[in-house]
Amino acid sequence: MKTKIRELRREQKLSQEELAMAVGTTRQTITSIETGKYIASLPLAYKIARYFGLKIEEVFGLADYVQGEDKK
Amino acid sequence: MKAYRKTIQNRINLFSLLILIAAALGVYDTFFASEQIKASPMFNFQLGLTAALALMSLVGIFYNKLVLDDEQKLKKQYYKENDERMKAVKAKAGLPAVWVYSALMIVAGMIVGYFNELIFITLIAAAVVQLLLASVIQLIYQKIL
Numbered sequence: 001m002k003t004k005i006r007e008l009r010r011e012q013k014l015s016q017e018e019l020a021m022a023v024g025t026t027r028q029t030i031t032s033i034e035t036g037k038y039i040a041s042l043p044l045a046y047k048i049a050r051y052f053g054l055k056i057e058e059v060f061g062l063a064d065y066v067q068g069e070d071k072k
Numbered sequence: 073m074k075a076y077r078k079t080i081q082n083r084i085n086l087f088s089l090l091i092l093i094a095a096a097l098g099v100y101d102t103f104f105a106s107e108q109i110k111a112s113p114m115f116n117f118q119l120g121l122t123a124a125l126a127l128m129s130l131v132g133i134f135y136n137k138l139v140l141d142d143e144q145k146l147k148k149q150y151y152k153e154n155d156e157r158m159k160a161v162k163a164k165a166g167l168p169a170v171w172v173y174s175a176l177m178i179v180a181g182m183i184v185g186y187f188n189e190l191i192f193i194t195l196i197a198a199a200v201v202q203l204l205l206a207s208v209i210q211l212i213y214q215k216i217l
Binding site for chain 1: 147148151152154155156157158160216217
């Protein structure tokens with residue numbers, strides 16, 4: 001799943017470690033979410049979106065992901 | 073974080089208890105065990121395992137004390153232990169059930185070992201292979217997820 005986390009982090013000059021500590025997870029998990037290897041749970045996605053002051057769908061590419069899944 | 077602090081304190085208490093048990097076993101093995109038991113290959117295995125458990129418990133006490141004294145480290149460890157991705161990885165590798173099965177197999181092997189050496193070796197080998205496989209699967213899933 002594509003996310004805007006990396007861009008948002010860069011805009012705010014935030015490290016993965018800092019974001020991880022702010023949302024209560026580990027740096028490795030943030031890396032996996034950014035690279036699309038791991039899909040965050042709803043509570044974690046909500047925490048990340050809330051941290052950046054955005055809605056979940058504004059941070060995570062949910063529409064593209066669901067369309068891709070439907071095609072399978 | 074208060075509840076987690078209590079969990080860490082409980083872990084320290086558990087490690088202390090393990091060290092006491094290991095020390096008691098060590099005293100019994102050295103001074104009170106019969107020559108027949110001492111001659112068994114199981115005796116040395118049990119002695120080694122007890123010493124290793126005591127050493128690991130000691131390291132665990134020091135590590136957890138350090139974590140307790142530092143709020144930042146405590147928070148980091150809490151997030152690490154409750155990380156949803158690692159929980160998913162561990163679930164795929166069959167953990168922590170494999171740890172429990174393996175520990176039970178080792179204990180069973182140690183008891184049976186006094187009667188049949190072949191069963192002891194089989195059980196210990198199976199437990200070790202099981203643990204190794206779970207670790208390898210965990211590493212693979214850590215790369216995938």
